[in-house]
Amino acid sequence: MTDEAIQRPGGRTARVRTAVLAATLQELGERGYAGMSLEGVAQRAGVHKTTVYRRWATKANLLLDAIATLAESEIPVPDTGDFVEDMRAFARTIAATITGQDGGAVVRGLFLGATESAAVRDFLHGFWATRFAQVRPLVQRAVERGELPADTDADEVIKHLGAPLYYRLLVTADGITLADADRAADAAVAAARAGVFARHPPSRPKR
Amino acid sequence: MTDEAIQRPGGRTARVRTAVLAATLQELGERGYAGMSLEGVAQRAGVHKTTVYRRWATKANLLLDAIATLAESEIPVPDTGDFVEDMRAFARTIAATITGQDGGAVVRGLFLGATESAAVRDFLHGFWATRFAQVRPLVQRAVERGELPADTDADEVIKHLGAPLYYRLLVTADGITLADADRAADAAVAAARAGVFARHPPSRPKR
Numbered sequence: 001m002t003d004e005a006i007q008r009p010g011g012r013t014a015r016v017r018t019a020v021l022a023a024t025l026q027e028l029g030e031r032g033y034a035g036m037s038l039e040g041v042a043q044r045a046g047v048h049k050t051t052v053y054r055r056w057a058t059k060a061n062l063l064l065d066a067i068a069t070l071a072e073s074e075i076p077v078p079d080t081g082d083f084v085e086d087m088r089a090f091a092r093t094i095a096a097t098i099t100g101q102d103g104g105a106v107v108r109g110l111f112l113g114a115t116e117s118a119a120v121r122d123f124l125h126g127f128w129a130t131r132f133a134q135v136r137p138l139v140q141r142a143v144e145r146g147e148l149p150a151d152t153d154a155d156e157v158i159k160h161l162g163a164p165l166y167y168r169l170l171v172t173a174d175g176i177t178l179a180d181a182d183r184a185a186d187a188a189v190a191a192a193r194a195g196v197f198a199r200h201p202p203s204r205p206k207r
Numbered sequence: 208m209t210d211e212a213i214q215r216p217g218g219r220t221a222r223v224r225t226a227v228l229a230a231t232l233q234e235l236g237e238r239g240y241a242g243m244s245l246e247g248v249a250q251r252a253g254v255h256k257t258t259v260y261r262r263w264a265t266k267a268n269l270l271l272d273a274i275a276t277l278a279e280s281e282i283p284v285p286d287t288g289d290f291v292e293d294m295r296a297f298a299r300t301i302a303a304t305i306t307g308q309d310g311g312a313v314v315r316g317l318f319l320g321a322t323e324s325a326a327v328r329d330f331l332h333g334f335w336a337t338r339f340a341q342v343r344p345l346v347q348r349a350v351e352r353g354e355l356p357a358d359t360d361a362d363e364v365i366k367h368l369g370a371p372l373y374y375r376l377l378v379t380a381d382g383i384t385l386a387d388a389d390r391a392a393d394a395a396v397a398a399a400r401a402g403v404f405a406r407h408p409p410s411r412p413k414r
Contacts, residue, residue, distance in 0.1 A: 032241070033241075034239070034240075034241025034242070035241070064330050067330070067334060068334075075338070075341060075342070077341060077342050077344060077345050078345065079344075079345070079348065081352075083346075083349035083352075083354045083355065083396060083399075084392070084393065084396050086345050086348075086349070087345075087368060087392035087393070087395055087396050088388070088389050088392040088393070090342065090345060090368065090392070091368055091369075091372065091388040091389065091391045091392035091395075092385060092388045092389075094368070094369050094372050094388070095372050095383045095385070095387070095388040098372060098373065098376055098383075099376070099382075099383055121380040123271050123274070124379065124380045125379070125380065125381075127274060127275075128378075128379045131282070134282060134284060135282070135284050135297065137284060137286075138284050138285065138286070138293050138294075138297060139290075141286065141293075142290035142293070145288075145290075147290045148290065156390065159371060159374060159375075159379070160370075160371050160391075160394050161294060161297065161298055161301070162298075162301050162374065162378075163367075163370035163371040163373070163374035163378075164366060164367050164370040165298065165301050165302050165305060166305065166370070166373070166374050166377070166378045167366060167369065167370035167373050167374065168366075169305055169306070170373070170377055170378075171335075171369075171370075171373050171377075172331065172332070172335045172366070173328040173331045173332065174332075175306075176302045176305075176306055178299060178302070180302070181295070181298040181299045181301070181302040182295050182298065182299075183363065183403060183404070183408070184298045184367075185291070185294035185295040185297070185298035186291070186294070186295070186398065186401075186403040186408070186411070186412045187367050187394065187395070187398035187403045187404070187412075188294055188298075188394070188398075189290060189291050189294050189412050190397045190398040190400070190401035190403050190412040190413075191393065191394035191395075191397040191398055192290075193397070193401075193412075193414065194393075194397035194400075194401075196390060196393040196394045196397050197390070197394070201390070201393070204393070205393045205394075205396050205397040205400075206397075207400065
C-alpha cells in the first residue's frame with residue numbers, strides 16, 4: 001500500500017479498494033498466485049481480513065479485480081508511419097510491461113510456478129540447451145542447402161517457432177490447432193529467410 | 208502408475224522410482240506444481256511417504272527428476288529436405304507434446320497457475336480481446352499504407368510479436384533485452400510481409 005493510495009480521494013470504500021488491489025499486486029509479485037492468500041493481502045493492505053473476505057470472497061475475484069484495474073489503463077500504441085518502427089516500439093513496450101513493477105507482478109503471479117525457484121530455473125536453462133541442440137540440425141541443413149542466410153542463429157529460429165504455441169497455451173489460454181502450428185512454423189520461416197535471425201542482422205528486415 | 212511401470216524390470220528401487228515419477232507427472236497435470244505434494248505423489252504411487260521424502264526430500268527435486276526422465280527421450284527432428292516442411296512438421300510435434308499426456312502435464316504443472324481456473328481463463332479471453340482491439344490499428348495502418356497484404360489478420364501479427372517475449376519470460380526463463388524485443392518485432396514484420404498472417408494465407412510463405 002502506498003501513501004498515494006491512502007491519500008487518494010473517494011471515501012473510505014474507494015481507499016480500501018485501492019489499498020487492497022495494490023496489496024494484491026504486491027503479493028502476486030512476491031508469492032505468485034498459488035502462494036497468495038486473502039489474509040496476507042488484508043495484512044499488507046492494513047485492513048481487517050473480514051473486509052477482504054466480505055468484498056472479494058475468493059483469491060480469483062481479487063486477482064480479476066486487480067487485473068481489470070490494470071487493464072483500464074490504455075497502452076501507448078505507436079504510430080510512426082512505418083510498420084517496422086511501430087512493431088519495434090510496441091515490442092519494447094510489451095517487454096517493459098511484462099518485466100516491470102505492476103504488469104510484471106500480474107504476469108509472474110499468473111503464470112510462474114516453478115520458474116520462481118532458482119534451482120528449477122537453472123535446470124530449465126540446461127533442459128532447453130539440450131533440446132535446442134537436438135533441433136539445431138534442422139536449421140543448419142536449411143543453411144547448407146542455401147535456403148537461409150549463412151550466419152542464421154539456429155536457436156533463435158527454434159525459439160520463434162515454439163513461442164506462439166506456448167503463448168496460446170499459457171498466456172491467452174487458447175487451444176492449439178494444426179493451422180496454428182503451421183502458422184507458427186511459416187512465421188519463423190519467413191523471418192529466418194528475411195535475415196531476422198542472422199547473428200549480425202540487417203538494421204531492418206529484408207523485403 | 209501404470210501396469211507397465213510396475214512390471215518393468217530392474218529391481219524394487221527402479222520400480223519405485225518409475226512409479227513415483229509417473230505419479231509426479233500425473234499429480235502435476237491434475238494439481239499443478241503449487242498444488243502438488245510429496246504425500247499425494249507417494250499415495251498415488253502406492254509407496255510410503257517416507258520413501259519419497261528420503262529419496263527426493265523436496266517437490267523441486269521430484270519435478271526435476273521427472274522432467275529429466277522425459278528429457279532423456281529423443282524428440283523426432285524432421286529432415287524432409289525442405290525448410291518449410293521441416294519447420295511445419297516440428298511445430299506440430301511441439302503442439303502435440305505441450306498439449307499431450309506427459310509433456311502436457313509438465314508444461315501445465317510448471318507454468319499454469321491461475322489459467323487452470325475456468326473463471327480466470329474466461330476473464331483472460333476478454334482481457335486479451337480488449338488488448339488486441341487496442342493495438343489492431345497499428346497493423347491496420349500498415350495495411351492501408353500498402354506495407355502488408357490487404358487481408359492480414361491483425362490479431363495474429365500482434366500475437367506473434369508478443370509470443371517470443373512471453374516465451375523467454377515463462378518458458379525458457381531467460382531475460383529480455385532490447386535486442387530481443389527488436390528481434391521479436393522484426394520476425395513478426397517479416398512473416399506479415401510474407402503473407403503468413405493473411406486470412407487466406409498462401410500454401411507456403413512467399414519468398
